Amino acid sequence: MDLMSNLALGFQTAMSLQNLGLAFIGCLVGTLIGILPGVGPIATITMLLPITFGIDPVGALIMLAGIYYGAQYGGSTSAILVNIPGEAGSVVTALDGHAMAKKGRAGAALGISAIGSFIAGCIATVVIAALAVPLTDLALRFGPTDYFALMVMGLVFAVVLAHGSVLKAVAMILLGILLSTIGSDLETGQARMTFGSLHLADGIDFAVLAMGIFGFAEVLRNLEGGEQRDVIKGTMGPLLPTRDEMKRSIAPILRGTGLGSVLGMLPGNGAVLAPFASYTLEKKLSKRPQDFGKGAIEAVAGPESANNAGAQTSFIPLLTLGIPPNAVMAIMVGAMMIQGIVPGPQVMTESPTLFWGMIASMWIGNLMLLVINLPMVGMWVRLLKVPYRLLFPAILIFSCIGIYSIDNNPMDVVFTGGFAIAGYLLIKMGFEPAPLLLGFVLGHLIEENLRRAMLLSRGELSTFAENPLSLILLMVSAGLLVLSALPTLRAKRDEVFVED
Amino acid sequence: MTDQTHPRPGPGRALLSQDRVAGLTLIAISGFALWASSDLATGTLRFIGPGMMPKLLAALVGVTGVILLVLSFLKPGDAMPAIPLRGPVCVLAGILAFALTVQTVGFAVAAPLLALLAGLADKDMRWGELLGFAAFMTVGCILVFKVGLNLPIPVLIIPGIIQY
Structure with missing residues (x-):
């Protein structure tokens, strides 16, 4: 099958009335929840996971993809309108987007971010479709040594990309892998560190951990700040950017898409870097770099496109290799497992309708966001004006329903509360939760592949050096780690993140 | 951060x-x-x-x-930043109350408990507003999740009388 017939199959699946409806609802509720200040895509997907339970796998995944894009888009909307980015990716959007909004150009900022995201989404869909087949072929030739080395590289990327101390990021990754070893041993079935608890025998549920240390801990942090929301008052301005603004934005959109598509594919959450990279690039190329930070439309168009392209191509490692490159994709793994699908190279060959249907629905989801969200901006603004003292109990109720419904088990809710406190304390100590989550996500796969590799090599660690692919991957990882610890480069890295 | x-x-x-x-x-x-x-x-x-x-x-x-x-x-x-107690304590109390009651008494009690206990975390909270909002959220969630989506979450259990 070639690219065209694959995509045709996908669109045929995604265009059915039921699936179109599911994509629509997904985008709508995804935006609705994702727009809440401080609620990022991870929390949004976890909260909304239960609504996909009663649907067939294809429909459920299409809806989830819709929720994901909706959450992304909602994050940018709250970044522009209230200057509270829901996730790392929209931090950059908040800079110039909010500045534009203050100048009465909120409409244009939202418009260009929707248009940019749509163009990025279209291109990224084609990139995924084109790369899916060759990468899946490659993945099928990967042995346990290669897998292990690839995941080590992903974790090293996560360390390099984390803000702040490298040592603390390493500690969080190790702690994440350590948490993943709780539960029954893969081979012997022996209970590990469960203290006789039956609940722990299955291990810690990813959604529970993520909701605790990301969603709830974020609520606790926001509670400290009191009311500091600076919802845009007065006029939104027209939604469509002017002809001149369009002309200035088109090149940043395309460059942002390129950057985002490439970075999104990297293991270890490369996508998070995309908007920062795009911002820096556009500022360098701009004839008026002094306008950046004061409401330059290029600084909204480029990073938003990069963010969306990266969000989409980060599906590539998941769908072809079965390795989630970031925490959002890890939630997707959980959602797929609930539907009985194990992500990996076999998905494409075993259930092509599901695979290509989901890819086609990504494009449809982007189109829907453009069509449904722009006219609804007025409603989103009103939602954003609800005070936080009412928003956070609502966030907590939705989250508790979501967590409870995953397994109909109140113990999960208790554990989420525990992780919330732990996550809050970790943040206070200067640790970042993102690397912990990635370590946890990859923990099982790392252990499994390491054990298999060691069994095959009869306990010879040299197998990682004898195997050319794993040798290259491990050398790249080591190089990156050394580079990231060098003082000059560290300063550069901090500069990228502290661009605001 | x-x-x-x-x-x-x-x-x-x-x-x-x-x-x-x-x-x-x-x-x-x-x-x-x-x-x-x-x-x-x-x-x-x-x-x-x-x-x-x-x-x-x-x-x-x-x-x-x-x-x-x-x-x-x-x-x-x-230096280690100060850790305020009010927020974490109220939110955790709300979450635990939800977990304890959701299966025994039902969501119609668990959700308002969570909203009220957690709502205390904010210094700006107003009783009337919070009570009204808790009631609104509870009814809304029952309509969406139980009636609309048919999730198997118990709404109200009074032994011998109601089991919904």
Whole structure:
């Protein structure tokens, strides 16, 4: 099958009335929840996971993809309108987007971010479709040594990309892998560190951990700040950017898409870097770099496109290799497992309708966001004006329903509360939760592949050096780690993140 | 990652610097995990046992903790930020109340309990508003999740009388 017939199959699946409806609802509720200040895509997907339970796998995944894009888009909307980015990716959007909004150009900022995201989404869909087949072929030739080395590289990327101390990021990754070893041993079935608890025998549920240390801990942090929301008052301005603004934005959109598509594919959450990279690039190329930070439309168009392209191509490692490159994709793994699908190279060959249907629905989801969200901006603004003292109990109720419904088990809710406190304390100590989550996500796969590799090599660690692919991957990882610890480069890295 | 209300404590010679607390915490976690995994067989490199990864990782966490601790004595770092109690206590109480009641009494009691207890976390809360909002959220969620989506979440259980 070639690219065209694959995509045709996908669109045929995604265009059915039921699936179109599911994509629509997904985008709508995804935006609705994702727009809440401080609620990022991870929390949004976890909260909304239960609504996909009663649907067939294809429909459920299409809806989830819709929720994901909706959450992304909602994050940018709250970044522009209230200057509270829901996730790392929209931090950059908040800079110039909010500045534009203050100048009465909120409409244009939202418009260009929707248009940019749509163009990025279209291109990224084609990139995924084109790369899916060759990468899946490659993945099928990967042995346990290669897998292990690839995941080590992903974790090293996560360390390099984390803000702040490298040592603390390493500690969080190790702690994440350590948490993943709780539960029954893969081979012997022996209970590990469960203290006789039956609940722990299955291990810690990813959604529970993520909701605790990301969603709830974020609520606790926001509670400290009191009311500091600076919802845009007065006029939104027209939604469509002017002809001149369009002309200035088109090149940043395309460059942002390129950057985002490439970075999104990297293991270890490369996508998070995309908007920062795009911002820096556009500022360098701009004839008026002094306008950046004061409401330059290029600084909204480029990073938003990069963010969306990266969000989409980060599906590539998941769908072809079965390795989630970031925490959002890890939630997707959980959602797929609930539907009985194990992500990996076999998905494409075993259930092509599901695979290509989901890819086609990504494009449809982007189109829907453009069509449904722009006219609804007025409603989103009103939602954003609800005070936080009412928003956070609502966030907590939705989250508790979501967590409870995953397994109909109140113990999960208790554990989420525990992780919330732990996550809050970790943040206070200067640790970042993102690397912990990635370590946890990859923990099982790392252990499994390491054990298999060691069994095959009869306990010879040299197998990682004898195997050319794993040798290259491990050398790249080591190089990156050394580079990231060098003082000059560290300063550069901090500069990228502290661009605001 | 810094909170906006308190200005970030500058570098100082505080006894409890952020890195020192962080290092000690990692060492404590490491010790606990080493103890918890002590009953697991380590195995050999060829036949890795269930205990190897937990022990190895726990030890490595401990090593990072020791490095953080030592570094905290060598150079001044940020002081440990203050941890307010009200928010975490109220939110945790709300979550626990929800977990305890959702299966025994039902969502119609668990949700308002959660909203009210957690709502106390905000200094700006107003009783009338919070009560009304809790009622609104509860009814709304019952309509969406139970009536609309048919999730198997119990709404109200009074033994012998109602089981919905």
